[in-house]
Amino acid sequence: MWPYRLIKPRKYQVEVFEQIAKNIKMNNIIALDAPTGWGKTLPTLIALKETKMLPALWLVRSLTIGSRVSDDATLLGLRCFIAAGRGYTCLVDIDSDEVHEYCRVMRHRCKYFLGLDEKKVSPYASSYVDLVEDGRRKIFCPYYAQDFNIGKADIVIQNYHRRRPYARVIVIDEAHNILQPSETRLPLDHVPDAIAELKRFHEDRLAMRLEKLMEYASDNEVVEKELFINEGDLQRMYSVYLEVLPVKRGSALGRVLRLFRCDAVYVDAYRGRRYLVGIRASRFFIPRPAVLLSGTFLPGLLGALRVDSVISVPRVRREAIIVDDVTTRYDEFHENVFRYKKLINRLRAKYRRVLVFGTSRVIEAVSRNMQCLVEGDFIKLPTDWSGVLFLRSRGRYSEGVDINADAVVILGAPFLTPAVISRLASSYARLGYDEPYRLASEIPMLITTLQCVGRVTRNPENNVDIFLADSRFIKYVEFLEKYFIIKTK
Numbered sequence: 071m072w073p074y075r076l077i078k079p080r081k082y083q084v085e086v087f088e089q090i091a092k093n094i095k096m097n098n099i100i101a102l103d104a105p106t107g108w109g110k111t112l113p114t115l116i117a118l119k120e121t122k123m124l125p126a127l128w129l130v131r132s133l134t135i136g137s138r139v140s141d142d143a144t145l146l147g148l149r150c151f152i153a154a155g156r157g158y159t160c161l162v163d164i165d166s167d168e169v170h171e172y173c174r175v176m177r178h179r180c181k182y183f184l185g186l187d188e189k190k191v192s193p194y195a196s197s198y199v200d201l202v203e204d205g206r207r208k209i210f211c212p213y214y215a216q217d218f219n220i221g222k223a224d225i226v227i228q229n230y231h232r233r234r235p236y237a238r239v240i241v242i243d244e245a246h247n248i249l250q251p252s253e254t255r256l257p258l259d260h261v262p263d264a265i266a267e268l269k270r271f272h273e274d275r276l277a278m279r280l281e282k283l284m285e286y287a288s289d290n291e292v293v294e295k296e297l298f299i300n301e302g303d304l305q306r307m308y309s310v311y312l313e314v315l316p317v318k319r320g321s322a323l324g325r326v327l328r329l330f331r332c333d334a335v336y337v338d339a340y341r342g343r344r345y346l347v348g349i350r351a352s353r354f355f356i357p358r359p360a361v362l363l364s365g366t367f368l369p370g371l372l373g374a375l376r377v378d379s380v381i382s383v384p385r386v387r388r389e390a391i392i393v394d395d396v397t398t399r400y401d402e403f404h405e406n407v408f409r410y411k412k413l414i415n416r417l418r419a420k421y422r423r424v425l426v427f428g429t430s431r432v433i434e435a436v437s438r439n440m441q442c443l444v445e446g447d448f449i450k451l452p453t454d455w456s457g458v459l460f461l462r463s464r465g466r467y468s469e470g471v472d473i474n475a476d477a478v479v480i481l482g483a484p485f486l487t488p489a490v491i492s493r494l495a496s497s498y499a500r501l502g503y504d505e506p507y508r509l510a511s512e513i514p515m516l517i518t519t520l521q522c523v524g525r526v527t528r529n530p531e532n533n534v535d536i537f538l539a540d541s542r543f544i545k546y547v548e549f550l551e552k553y554f555i556i557k558t559k
Contacts, residue, residue, distance in 0.1 A: 072084045072087065072116075073116065073120060074116065074146070077112070077145065079112075079113075080108065080109050082108075082383050082384075083109060083112065083113045084113075086102060086104070086110075086113045086381055086383065087113035087114075087116050087117050087120075088117075089379075089381045090102065090113060090114055090117035090361055090381065091117040091120055091121050093359070093361075093378070093379050094117060094118070094121050094123050094239055094359045094361070095121060096359075096378075097358045097359045098358070098359055098378040098379050099356060099358060099359065099360045099362065099375065099376060099377050099378050099379075100359075100360070100361050100362065100377070100378065100379050100380075100381060101245070101362045101364070101367055101372055101375070101377045101379070101380045101381070102114065102361060102362065102363050102364075102381045102383075103364060103365065103367045103380060103381065103382045103383065104363075104365060104381075104382075104383035104385075105365050105383065105385040105386070106365045106524060106527075106528050107528060107529075107530065108365075108383055108385075110363045111138065111139055111142050111243075111363075112142050114241060114361055114363065115139075115142055115143055115146055115148065115225070116146065117361075118148075118225070118239060118241075119146055119147075119148060119224075123238045123239040123359070124148075124224045124225070124238060125223060125224055125225070125226060125235075125236070125237050125238060126224070126225050126226070126237055126238065126239045126240070126241060127226050127228070127234060127235065127237035127239075127240045127241070128225055128226065128227045128228075128240075128241045128243065129227075129228060129229070129230050129240065129241065129242045129243060130227060130228070130229065130230070130243045130244070131229070131230060131243070131244050131247050131469075131470075132229075132470050133152060133154060133158070133227075133228075133229060134470070135243060135244075136152040136197075136227040136228075137152070139225070139227050139243070140152060140196065140197075140225075140227060143224070143225050148224040148225055149196075149222065149223050149224045149225070150196060150223055150224065150225045150226075150227060151195070151196060151197065151216070151219045151220055151222075151223035151225075151226055151227070152196065152197040152198060152199075152227045152228070153198055153216045153220055153226055153227065153228040153232060153235075154198040154213075154216075154228065154229070154232070155170075155213075155228075155229055155231070155232045156169045156170055156173050156213050157169055157170075158198060158202075159198050159201070159202055159205075159211075159212040159213040159216070160172075160173065160211075160212075160213060161182050161202070161205055161206055161211070161212065162180060162182070165321075167324065167325060167328070168315065168321060168324050171311075171312075171315060171324065172315055172316075173213070175312060175315065175316075176315070176316060177211075180211065181209060182205060182209060182210055182211040182212075183211045183214065185208075185209040185210045185211070186210045186211050186214055186215060187210060188218050190204070190208045190210050190215075191204070191210065191215045191218045191219070192204060193218070193219070193222065195219050196219075198212060198216055201215050201216060201219070217235070220235045221235075230242075230247075230248060230354070239359050239360065239361070240356070240357060240359075240360045240361075241360070241361045241362075241363065242356070242360065242361070242362050242363065243363050244363070244364055245362035245363055245364045245367075245375070246364045246366040246367060246368070246371060246517050247517075248352060248354045248356075248375075249352045249354065249371060249374060249375070249509060249513070250352060250514055250517060251333075251349050251350060251351055251352060251486075251494055251510070251514060252349070252350045252352065253347060253348070253349055253350075253464060254325075254328050254329050254332055254347070254348040254350070255338075255345050255346070255347050255348075256325050256326065256329050256345060256346045256347075256348075257343060257344070257345055257346075258284065258287060258288075258337070258343075258344040258345060258346055259343070259344075260322050260325065261280060261283075261284050261322070261326065261346070262284075263322035264280060264321075264322040264323045264325070264326045265277045265280050265281060266322075267310065267314055267321065267322060267323045268280070268307070268310060268323065271310045271313060271314075273306065273307075273310055276303055276306060276307060276310075279298050279299060279303065280298070280299075280326070282298055283295070283298040283299070286298070287337050287344070287346060288344075290337065291336055291337050291487070291489075292334075292335075292336045292337070292487065292489040292490070293335040293336060293337065293346065295330055295335050299330055304327065304330060304331075307323060307326070307327055308327060310323060311323045311324050311327060328348070329346055329348040330348070331348075331350070332348030332349055332350040333348075333349060333350050333351050333493050333494055333496075333497040334348070334349045334489065334490040334493035334494060335347065335348050335349075336349075336487055336489065336490055338430050338431070339430065339431070339434060340430040340433070340434060340446060340462075341434075341444070341446040341447070349486065349490050349493070349494060350497075351494050351497035351498050351501065351509075351510070353501065356375060356376070362375065362377065365385075366517055366520045366521070367380070368512075368513055368516060368517070368549065369549075370505050370508040370509065370512065370513050371509075371513055371517075373504050373505065374503050374504055374505065374509055385552075385553070386530065387551075387552075387553060387554055387555050388527060388534070388536060388553075388554055388555065389535075389536065389554065389555045389557060390523075390536035390537070390538055390550070390553075390554035390555070390556055390557070391535070391536065391537050391538070391556075391557050391558070391559045392538045392540075392541075392543045392544060392547075392556060392557070392558045392559070393413060393537055393538065393539040393540070393558075393559050394541040394543075394544055394558050394559070395409065395541065396409045396410055396413065396482075396539055396540060396541065397482065397483075397540050397541045397542060398428075398429070398431075398432050398481070398482025398483065398540055399542065400487075400488070403431075403432070403435070403482075404435075407435050407436060410432075410435075410436045410481060410482075410539065411436055411440065413479075413537075413539060414426065414436065414440070414442075414458060414479070414481075415440075417458075417477055417479065417537070418457065418458055420477075421475075421476040421477040421535070422456050422476055423455060423456055423457070423459070423474065423475045423476045423477070424457070424458045424459070424475065424476070424477045424478075424479065425459050425461065425473055425475035425477070425478045425479070425525070425526060426458060426459065426460045426461070426478075426479045426481050427460075427461050427462070427463040427468065427478070427479070427480050427481060427484070427522040428460065428462070428463055428480075428481035428482055428484070429462065429463055429464070429482065429484055430462060432481050432482050433445075433460045433462065433481070436460075436481060437460050440458070441457065441458075442457060442458040442459065442460055443455060443457065443458065443459045443460065444459075444460045445460060445461045445462050445465055445466075445467065451467055451471065451473070453474075459473075459475070461522075463480070463484040463518055463519075463522055464484065464518060467525070468518065468521055468522050468525070469521045469524075469525075471525060472525065472526075472528050472529070473525045473526055474526070474532075475526045475534060476533075476534065476535065477534065477535045477536075477537065478522070478523055478525070478526045478527075478534055478535075478536055478537070479537045479539055480519050480522055480523065480537070480538050480539060480540070481539050481540075482539065482540045483515055483519070483538075483540040483542045483543055484514075484515050484518045484519060484522075485511060485514075485515045485542075486510070486511070486514060486515075490510075491507070491510045491511045492510075494506075494509070494510035495507045495509070495510040495511070497510075498510060512546070516546060516549060516550075519538070519543075520553060523536055536554065538550075544558070
């Protein structure tokens with residue numbers, strides 16, 4: 071029974087609250103599969119409160135979601151604290167990529183860490199933002215000061231990968247993301263800076279190996295990093311990095327190290343610049359009990375996450391057209407470029423705003439000599455735009471933003487490259503996941519597709535036409551029909 075008379079539940083929220091509460095008591099991992107915007111947060115919070123499973127840890131991909139969760143929790147009389155990682159809280163002037171390692175090895179010299187005192191920390195702070203302001207004024211470390219407030223909260227909201235405090239139950243928001251492989255991008259022209267750092271510390275042999283790697287990457291798409299750098303080399307590079315870090319707070323060597331700790335490295339070209347891209351299989355542990363929230367659960371994903379029970383909320387499906395006479399498959403793409411250009415031009419004539427998502431390789435080929443907007447040519451996402459807008463399918467605008475458009479095109483099924491898929495699958499197998507090949511190939515592709523389409527369909531009132539432009543989508547019609555009314559063209 072819904073315990074709050076002043077809060078009117080939406081359709082199915084009462085049943086969902088009851089099911090979550092029941093499964094939490096049974097120590098289960100529960101997946102709540104509901105459409106975006108339906109209201110997954112409120113019934114979950116009520117279930118946590120009514121079962122007295124507090125404190126609870128609420129994990130989010132982006133802290134921008136945290137304020138919404140906090141507002142709903144406050145309505146229920148729950149005390150929240152939004153915690154952030156060092157990148158948001160460190161007051162030392164240092165590159166955000168280096169802050170974790172810098173703090174680990176240098177905090178014994180940091181005036182903010184040495185000034186940490188619970189008496190300086192406001193007991194009423196509800197967010198890391200409050201502590202950052204206080205820490206700068208009172209000279210204490212906001213990152214570690216959060217622990218004083220976390221211990222007093224009913225709901226702690228934080229990023230997936232921040233160290234976890236004690237909690238009786240864990241909630242994972244946008245849970246489809248937790249097994250998405252992470253990506254590290256390094257411009258190839260930054261590698262000489264790392265070479266220079268090695269030479270400065272007389273590591274000429276390591277510098278020569280990086281130089282050979284650069285030459286190899288100039289002519290090849292996939293980098294067999296083990297041919298150039300072994301585990302012993304990485305350990306030595308790390309030792310040099312620790313020497314560089316205290317005096318140069320933004321080390322190219324640190325970025326190279328992060329890249330080479332990935333499972334696979336390949337070369338990507340975009341907007342006239344070449345990048346080394348590292349892909350790393352997700353390593354994510356889910357304790358019991360747990361509640362996983364998403365609108366994008368796939369059967370293979372549910373199995374990999376060891377879900378005990380699935381609560382599904384019906385959704386209104388939009389129409390999507392699979393354009394089945396084109397593909398971006400590696401061995402067929404070049405002969406399809408003209409067809410893709412023709413498709414985009416046809417849509418441009420029909421719609422005022424055509425949003426196109428594709429991989430770097432696809433965008434480079436299709437957008438060439440076309441009058442359009444392309445990610446990388448602007449600093450901030452344009453809001454008042456018309457014509458054709460190309461965005462990367464795994465880029466900064468492929469999730470977490472709402473974009474107004476009249477048509478959205480997924481320009482090719484966004485698979486990772488075959489060599490990267492093979493490496494990722496091997497990593498998932500070693501980590502003990504079921505169906506490792508699906509985790510490395512189909513699941514990231516389908517989740518990426520749904521996330522990209524979601525940039526323009528979050529508002530149910532938006533009238534948007536959807537085009538899935540790759541014949542390979544035909545294979546996944548059974549899955550896609552959960553979200554779309556599929557037609558072919």
